[in-house]
Amino acid sequence: MDYSLSRFLYTLLGLFIVMNWGMLMSSTMRRIIARVSGRIGIPWYQPWIDLIKLYSLRSQITHGTMFYLGPVFRLMGGVGLFLFMPMIYGSAYFMNYSFSGDLILILYFQFFGMLGMALGAGEGGQPYSAIGISRGLSQFTTIEVPMTLAVISLAIQYDTLSITEIVKAQQGSIANWTLFTNPFATIAAMLSLLGAFGHSPFNLVKAPNEIPIGPPTEYHGTFLGVLRTNGAILHVTEAALFMNLFFGGATSWLELILKTFFIYFWSVFVGVVFPRFRIEQSVRWFLKWPTLIGIISILIWM
Amino acid sequence: MKKDFDKDALSDMYKDKFLAPENEIRFVNAPDGSIIEVNPLDDYFCQERPKELKPRKGVVEKFLNWARAESLWVLGFGTGCGSIEIPPLSTPRFDMYRFGVQMRATPRQSNVFIISGYLSVKTLKRAIRSYEQMPSPKYIIALGSCTINGGMYWDSYNTINRLDHYLPVDVYIAGCMPRPEALLAGFGKLKELIKEGKAEKANEYIQNLDWYKANQKKIIKDWNMPDYNW
Numbered sequence: 001m002d003y004s005l006s007r008f009l010y011t012l013l014g015l016f017i018v019m020n021w022g023m024l025m026s027s028t029m030r031r032i033i034a035r036v037s038g039r040i041g042i043p044w045y046q047p048w049i050d051l052i053k054l055y056s057l058r059s060q061i062t063h064g065t066m067f068y069l070g071p072v073f074r075l076m077g078g079v080g081l082f083l084f085m086p087m088i089y090g091s092a093y094f095m096n097y098s099f100s101g102d103l104i105l106i107l108y109f110q111f112f113g114m115l116g117m118a119l120g121a122g123e124g125g126q127p128y129s130a131i132g133i134s135r136g137l138s139q140f141t142t143i144e145v146p147m148t149l150a151v152i153s154l155a156i157q158y159d160t161l162s163i164t165e166i167v168k169a170q171q172g173s174i175a176n177w178t179l180f181t182n183p184f185a186t187i188a189a190m191l192s193l194l195g196a197f198g199h200s201p202f203n204l205v206k207a208p209n210e211i212p213i214g215p216p217t218e219y220h221g222t223f224l225g226v227l228r229t230n231g232a233i234l235h236v237t238e239a240a241l242f243m244n245l246f247f248g249g250a251t252s253w254l255e256l257i258l259k260t261f262f263i264y265f266w267s268v269f270v271g272v273v274f275p276r277f278r279i280e281q282s283v284r285w286f287l288k289w290p291t292l293i294g295i296i297s298i299l300i301w302m
Numbered sequence: 303m304k305k306d307f308d309k310d311a312l313s314d315m316y317k318d319k320f321l322a323p324e325n326e327i328r329f330v331n332a333p334d335g336s337i338i339e340v341n342p343l344d345d346y347f348c349q350e351r352p353k354e355l356k357p358r359k360g361v362v363e364k365f366l367n368w369a370r371a372e373s374l375w376v377l378g379f380g381t382g383c384g385s386i387e388i389p390p391l392s393t394p395r396f397d398m399y400r401f402g403v404q405m406r407a408t409p410r411q412s413n414v415f416i417i418s419g420y421l422s423v424k425t426l427k428r429a430i431r432s433y434e435q436m437p438s439p440k441y442i443i444a445l446g447s448c449t450i451n452g453g454m455y456w457d458s459y460n461t462i463n464r465l466d467h468y469l470p471v472d473v474y475i476a477g478c479m480p481r482p483e484a485l486l487a488g489f490g491k492l493k494e495l496i497k498e499g500k501a502e503k504a505n506e507y508i509q510n511l512d513w514y515k516a517n518q519k520k521i522i523k524d525w526n527m528p529d530y531n532w
Contacts, residue, residue, distance in 0.1 A: 039392075053369045053413075061532050
């Protein structure tokens, strides 16, 4: 792996682009949701203003060390996901620090932020945080099942655990995409993606208006600013993970922006159509259809 | 439990009879046999007096004030009957999101507290707790006539008349009830005040904390919370 300074700086630049694209994407999606319900919606630059305001609050309180570390762990989950993800295939600058076993590490990083957040929000002492955490962890555990099955199926299909190798195998034509060569794994993963992005019907974790804000109920100011920064990074990187695994990766930033937009849009599209699941409904749903399809996707490669 | 009156008569007289049982001083046996005193008001709450937080100077504060004005997060706490005017703001007809106004469900993440109508004595206590938990700079919009002089509840036995004796108000919206349009106009006014740097009521509250606390304690008999709810 290349540990030079220029590689480090290019990775930082990539992180900056990804963060800003994530914020623009989230405001665009909120505008789309608003249009569906007949509103105009927030201005496209609203996430940046919110961030400036959050970082400029004058008074902040803390509940202890873990309360500080919660958002830091969460940010580490998002940045870690980004660091080991090849963003632009074939680019000398934006391959980041991907290596031969990065797929396993990335699956781990997906869960890492949630666990850190659980510890931090737990120290806040707010009962709604505790409810949000228990719901979030139980739902995310079931999301991981179809996702992991799909990844195992891909590992059997391509005989590798390197994301770069998987992207490489999909180059050439659209017919080489995993979407067409391994549709069952794609379906299982795209269904688990609905839960990972936390839009309706699987938005019970943050459940606005029901359990106030979920895990970050006690977080404010800079803490919340870090969490929102991470949210922007995480959304793009997770979409980029699915893009790399199933939709042929990206060879330019424009392609990455288009593909991540449509992958994220898929969860928004489902979200504006369906109302919210209760937690036991969503857990059962993930363990039923996506898991079955995931098992089939492995069986056909046996 | 029957108490020995003669023995405790004097101390009972000075005891806070509104102190909740869970906040009373108690003694706990530790596993090693020692006895630990637990004073919940000191151990579980922060008793520190808040300090005035001065704004920055010059262009920086202007820029930050612009950001604060364009990103108003409203605490979704319906205190009086006027709270029925708040939900229409998120409908297509009024759509407050256009103006950077968003609803938050927790005081920790909110900047604007809408006191929507009358405040009963019981709600006043909750309103104070919520207001003090919000991070500074914070703003209060008082909605409806009841917050100005009591309105139709002027001679009620259980509501307060003038809100600004208990909490600092930035913007009043008069009417009974004001329509959502009036509320949007109120947000516009608040934005103007913030951009001009005149919405510093959070600091005024801390400067005159003793006066506000005296007023509040005159009304709220079962205080049962720390002086300032961090």
